[in-house]
Amino acid sequence: MASTETTNASKTIIALGLEGSANKLGIGIVKHIYPNGIPSTDTGLHPEFIELANVRDTYNPPAGEGFLPRDVAAHHRALINPLLKQAFAEAKITPKHIDCICYTKGPGMGAPLQSVALAARTLSQLWNVPLVGVNHCVGHIEMGRAITGADDPVVLYVSGGNTQVIAYSQQTYRIFGETLDIAIGNCLDRFARVLKLPNEPNPGYNIEQCAKRGTKFIELPYTVKGMDVSFSGILSFIEKLAKTESDKYSAEDLCYSLQETMFAMLVEITERAMAHIGSSEVLVVGGVGCNERLQEMMGQMAKERGGTIFATDMRYCIDNGIMIAQAGALAFARGFTTPIEESWITQRFRTDQVHVKWRI
Missing domain, CATH: 3.30.420.40 (ATPase, nucleotide binding domain)
Known part of the structure; x- marks a missing residue:
C-alpha cells in the first residue's frame, strides 16, 4: 500500500x-x-x-x-x-x-x-x-460540495433511482423528504420510452430538449404529501395522454408540462426544508440535476429567499x-x-x- x-x-x-x-x-x-x-x-x-x-x-x-x-x-x-x-x-x-x-x-x-x-x-x-x-x-x-464549494446546503438529490431532500446534522445526512414510489429519473426514463426517444446520451436529456420546444402547458396531477412526493400517478396519467390523445397533445407540450409539474413539486419541498433549518444554500446533485430548467427554477426560488443555488454539469452530476x-x-x-x-x-x-x- x-x-x-x-x-x-x-x-x-x-x-x-x-x-x-x-x-x-x-x-x-x-x-x-x-x-x-x-x-x-x-x-x-x-x-x-x-x-x-x-x-x-x-x-x-x-x-x-x-x-x-x-x-x-x-x-x-x-x-x-x-x-x-x-x-x-x-x-x-x-x-x-x-x-x-x-x-x-x-x-x-x-x-x-x-x-x-x-x-x-x-x-x-x-x-x-x-x-x-x-x-x-x-x-x-x-462531489457536489467539493466542486461547487457549497458549505452547508440543503441537498436535492434527483436521479434515476433516488429522489430525496437532505440536510446535514450531527455527522449524518438526514432525509427530510423523498419519493413515495418511483424516482423522478425513472419517471422521465419511462416516459421517454413511450415517446420512443433515444437512450443516448440519456433519456432525461432528450426529454429536456423536447420540452424546450413545448409551448402549451397541460395540467397534470401534482402530488406533494408533506415533505414527500409521488410520481407514479403523474406517469400513468401522461402515458395515457401520449398513447390515446396524441392528436391533441404534442410530444413537446407533454414533455414541457411533465417537467414543469414535477420540478415545481421538488422546488416546493426543497424550499420548505430550507425554511425549516434556516439555510440559504441549495445543492442539486444526481443525474437529473443536470437539467437546466430544474436549475433555473431552483435558482429562482433560492434568489427570492436571498440564497444561492449550487449545481454541476454532466461530468459530475451523472x-x-x-x-x-x-x-x-x-x-x-x-x-x-x-x-x-x-x-x-x-x-x-x-x-x-x-x-x-x-x-x-
Missing part, C-alpha cells in the same frame, strides 16, 4: 473510485492533500482536492427499451479493464500510488453493483490495498467514479475501511445510515 506520509507533516491520499450502480460504469482517481496532517473531526477543515482522472462508459439499449440488470452487469465486466487502463493513463500514475480502492456498496441495481464490487475486491487483493465501501448518494453529495473516490477518501482519512469479508453490496443503503465522520 502506498504511504500517506509526506514531508512537513502533511499527508496525501490517492483514492481509486469504482462506480457501477446503474447503466454507467465510472472510474475516478482523486488526490487529497492535508498540508498540516489529517485534522480531527471537529475542525471542519477540508483537504485540497485534485482530480486526476474521471472516465465513464454508458450502456444504452435501443430507443423505446429499458435496460436489464444482467445486460448492464455484462457491460460493466467487459469495460472495466479498458476503463481502468484509461484512468491510470489519464492520471499518470500506477497502482502502487493508490492508497485505497473505493467502490459503490449501494444503493443501486444488484447485478451491476456486484460486478463492480467483485472487481474492487480482486484489485484490493492483487495490489494489497484496502477497500472502502461508499454510499452512492453520499458520493454525489461530497454517475461517475470520482465521486466514489471523493467520498471514500474522506472516510479513509478518518480510519474507515471495509474488510474483504464485509465487502458485499446492498440495493437498500439509506443515505442516513452513513456516519459522516469527516464533518463537524
